[in-house]
Amino acid sequence: MLILNTDPAYRHALDPADAATLGAEAAAAALEVVALRPEYRPTPLHALPGLARGLGVAAVHVKDEGHRLGLGSFKALGGAYAVIRIVQEEAGRALGRRVEAADLQSPDVRAVAAGLTFCCATDGNHGRSVAQGAQLVGANAVIFVHARVTEDRVAAIARFGAEMVRVDGTYDDSVEEAARVAGRRGWTLVSDTSWPGYERVPGLVMQGYTVLVHEALVALPEPPTHVFVQAGVGGIAAAAAAHMALVLGDRRPVFTVVEPERAACIFACARDGGMAKIAHGEPTVMAMLECYEPSLVAWRVLSRVADAFMTVTDDEAVAVMNRLARPAAGDPAIVAGESGGAGLAGLIAASGDPAARAAIGLDGRSRVLVVNTEGATDAGRYRELVGMDPAAVG
Known part of the structure; x- marks a missing residue:
């Protein structure tokens, strides 16, 4: 479904704080830190000409975050x-x-970092990023995970030296608990x-995401006319939509936010x-997008610079995982996790609906950009859904 x-607020100017956090100068500042x-x-930015022909568009490009900084997800940024x-x-x-x-590796800075403890709630990928960041600077990390986070994802976070805390309930419950304990x-x-x-702080997290948008715009032969990006609480979608609106101006693409139909808080x-919290229902296979209440900052941005909102089914998400793993017409094989291909699932659904x-x-004539937001961050789950080992794809 697309609306x-x-x-x-649609097409009004961004809040000045959001514009300062997500524009060209902010992306350059984030890239300076990440590039160290x-x-x-x-x-990688992959062209999928075979898929583009099948969908009746001029071009499809996939920004593949499955290779990001050893974590396999855009959340690493x-x-x-x-x-x-x-x-x-500090x-x-x-x-x-x-x-x-x-200066971050200097003894005096690391001594300050050693006295800091960072914490967060996570479905898996954000927690890995916070834990890795803390390890890089010599700080401490405590990561809260909810009942549905798999043991493979918990182990992937713990390997960075983080203390793990399991919370009963959903992602939103773990967010509340992390905030309570941190205070x-x-x-x-x-x-995030x-x-x-x-x-x-969530604004800084979103600023980090602008790095991937900047990279994509540099690598694309022409700016995209259409972009489909998935949303959980909305951070990556808001960062991408805002950065493109600020950098491209009148050439900004038509931006569509894609969510699981079972956890579509931005769509709501x-x-x-206005801001809406939805009821918890049956879990979605798109575990990294299973969020029931949007980020305040993300909705403030998306209400201004997103053009459309849509939902996709679990079956559509799994079909994209398989389609990318077994491409046709000479397209490259891509490993996409359960949530990674949701944006592409949105494009495929929209292209088939007059x-x-x-x-x-x-x-x-449309030139479409989508983001594979994660690779096989849970290899066991990937094998179950795709019937292949992720290492064998391609």
Whole structure:
């Protein structure tokens, strides 16, 4: 199902704080920090001409975050970046001088970091990023996971030295518990969602995500005319939509936000005309997108710069995983996790619906960008859904 943005704020200017966090200068600042890491490389941008012909569009490109910084997800850019920025600020205050990213391994800065504890709630990928960021700077990390997070994903976080805390209930329950414990213990909460009074740190997380959008725009032969990006609480979608609107101006693409139909909190905001918390229902296979309440900052951005909102089914998401693993017509094979191909599932669904095509102007001249937000971050689950070992794909 696809609906157009009818919010009163649609096409209005971004909040000045959001524009400063997600524009070209902010992306350059984030890239400067990320590029100091020796393992940094821009992630691949794959052209899928065979799929494009089948969908009746001019081009489809996939930004493949399955290769990001050894974590296999775009989240590697967000939580770790926020941790690094906060350590720079805390060390600067403690040492009475400006602390650059290049100073992070100095003994005096690491001594400050050693006294800090960062925590967050996660479905898996964000927690890995926060834990990795803490390990990089010599800080401590405590990661809260809810009942549905698999043991493979818990182990992937714990290998960075983080203390793991299991919380009964859903992702939203783990967010509340992480915030409560952080306040009581004096820890620094690094959440990828935001609420009234807690916006700056999630903004830093979103600023980290602008790196992948910048990389994509540099690598594309022409700016895209259409973009489909998935949303959980909305951070990556908001970062991508805002950055493109600010950088491309009148050439901005038609931007569609894609969510699981079983956890479509952003869609509910667009349908109902404001922030909406939806009821918990049957779990979705798109575990990294299973969120029932949007980020305040993300919706504030998307209400202005997203053009359409849509939902996809679990079957459509799994079909994309298999389609990318076994491509036709000479397209490259791509490993996409359960949530990674949701944006592409949205494109495929919209391209097969004449009313949706007309609503967003999708036609034979359209150049479409989607983001594979994660690779096989749970290899066992990938084998179950695709029937292949991720290492054998391609």
